[in-house]
Amino acid sequence: MSSAVVSIPEKAFEVRLAEHADAGLSAANFDVVEVVVAEPGAGEVLVQVDYVPVAAAFKDLMKVHCQLPVPPWKPGDLVGVGGVGTVVASNSPDLAVGDLVQSFKGWSEYWTGPAAQFVKLDGGAFPSPVYYLSQGPTAYYGMATVARAGEGDVVFVSGAAGGVGSLAGQIAKARGATKVIGSAGSPEKVAYLVEELGFDAAFDYHDGPVLDRLREHAPEGINVFFDNVGGEQFEAAVQAAAPHARFALCGALSTQAANGEAVLPRFDLMTAITRHLEIRPFATYHTPDQIQDWSVHFSQWLAEGRFVYPHTIVEGGIQAAPGVLLDLLAGKYRGSVSVRVGEPA
Template identity: 65%
Template sequence: MWEVRLAKHLKADLGTDTFDLVQVPTPEPAAGEVLVRTDYLGLSVAYLEMLRADSRLPIPPWEVGQRIGGGAVGTVVRSNSAELAVGDLVRTMAGWCEYSTGPADQYPGLDPDLFPSPVHYLSQGPTAYYGMSEVAKAGAGDVVFVSGAAGGVGSLAGQIATCRGAAKVIGSAGSQAKIDYLVDELGFDAAFDYHDGPVLDHLRELAPEGITVFFDNVGGEQFDAAVEAAAPGARFALCGALATQIGDHEDRFPEPDLTAAAAKGIAVLPFSTYHTPEQVAAWTEHFSTWLSEDRFVFPHTIVEGGLSAAPQALVSLLKGSFKGNVSVRVAS
C-alpha cells in the first residue's frame, strides 16, 4: 500500500515537495483489530500549521518522516473483532494512507444512510457549529459577518447562523465567482470581494446598523474592519488567522490590537475545536436535520486521483482554488 509522509518542515510556500509518497507493507490486523480501507480523506487549512516545526496549534506538529495525519472515512475489509463487521463504514484518524489497522474501538462506526454521501462525515461542521452556536451564540436578530466565507468552515458557519435565526448574514471571499456562490447557492444575504476596496467600506454599506457577531477565519485587515463596523457589545468568535499564517513564527500570529474592541465592549472569543464526541454529535444531529428540511447546502469538492493527489489538493486548497469543504477520493 501507499502512504504520504512529511518530507521536510514547511518554512516558505507550500509545495508538493513537502511530501513523500512511500510504499509500505499493508498491515495485518491482530486479534480484536480491523483492517480499514481509506475511502475519502478530509483536508483542512489547519494542516498548514501542522507542517511547521514551530506550529502554534495546541497539538504537536507532524515530524519529518511521519505519516500525514487527519480525518478520513473508510470501510472495514477484514475484521478480527465482534464490534465491527466487514463492510462497515467507519471514521478513522489514521491519516494519509490507503489502509490502516488497529483496535476496533479506534474506528467509530458511522450510519451509511444518514447522509447522501460518506464525505458529509468529513465536513468542518463541528468547528463551524461550535464556534457559531456555543462561542458566538448567534441567534435571532443578529447581524453576522463571516470572513473567509467560501472556505470549509466559513461556508457552513454562515448557513448555521441563518438556521439559528440571524437577521442578516454577510460573507467575504476572494473572487466574484465565490461571492455569487455565497449569495446564490448558500443563501448569504450579501457578500463582497475583500480585494475590492477597504473592507470597512463594504461592512458599513452592507451593515449600517453594525454587526453583532463576527466569525473570523482570516484575521488581519478584516478583523480590524470588523471592530470598526461592530455594534457595541458584539461577539467575535476567532477561528483562525489564515491571512497572517506566513513568514516566521512571530510574524504569523501577531496579537490583534484589542484597545478599540474593548472600548466598544466587544467580546473577543478565540476558540479551538477538538472534535470531542459531544461536539461531533451536536453537529451531526443538526446537520442531518437541516439537510432533511432543505434548509442547508453542503458545499464540497471531491478531488479525484487517489492518495497521490492529496499533496497537490492541499496546495490548491491553501491557494483558494476550491469552494467549501474538500476531500480526496482514495479508493476507486
C-alpha cells in the same frame, strides 16, 4: 478472519512528511511512498480508505513551530488527520467486513489497527460518507456557543467559502440571524455564497478596503463576527462593530496561508473598550458533545431542506493529496475538501 471479496493488494501508497514546512510549503515537503499493507492481527481490522479530508490547518501541523493545540507531525509521520473507509478484513467481533468507519489516521490507501481505533458509522445517514468529514462541530460551537448568533443579529463571516465558514454562515441563518455577510477571495465564490448558500450579501476581500465593504453592507454595524482570516478583516470588523458585538475568533488564514512572514492584525483597544466588544478566540477538539450537538442540527436542517453541505471531492487518489493542499491554500476550492481514495465514483 473474515475478508472481503475485493482483492487486497500486497502494497499500497501513503503520504509522509518529508521535511517541516516552516520555511514555506511545496511538493518537496511530502514523500509519497509505497509500503506493504499490514495484515490485521488479533482484534484488528484492515480498512480500505474511501476519502481523506484536506484542510488549511494541515500546513500548521507540518511546522516545528506549530501553534495548534495538538502535537505537530515529525518527518516520517503520516500527513493528514482522519478520513472514512470500509472494513475489508476483520479479526474483531466489533467490526464486520463492509462496515463504514471513521479514523483519525492519516493519508494512506489502507489502515490497519485495533478495532477500537475506528468509529463505526451509519452508511445510510447521509448522501455520502464525506458528510462525516465536515468541519461542522467547529462551525456550530463557534457560532452557537461562542458568538451566540441568533434572531436580530447582523453577522459577518470571513473566509466564508471555506470548510468552516460556509457552514458557519448557514448556521447563523438557521438560528434566525437578520443578515449574514460573507467575504471570499473571488467573484465566483461571492456569487456562490449568495446564490447557493443563502448568504444575504458577500464581497471579495480583494475589492478595496474591507471596512468600506462592511460599512456598505452593514451600515448599522455588525453584532457577530465569525473570523477565519484575521489580518485586515479582523481590523475592519472591530471598526464596523456595533456596541456589545460578539467576536468568535476561529482561524487566521491570512497568516496561515502565507509563505514566509505574515502581517499580524493591529488591535484597536480603545474602540473595543468603548463599544464593550466581547472578543473570544476558541479552539475546538471535536469532543463527543460538540459532535453530537452538530450532528443533530445538521441532520435536521438537511432534512428540512434549508441547509446544504458545501464540499469538493478531488479525484486522483492519495498521491494527489499534497497538491490538493497546495491548491486549497491558493483558494482553488469551495467548502470542505476531500480526496477520493478508494470509493468508486
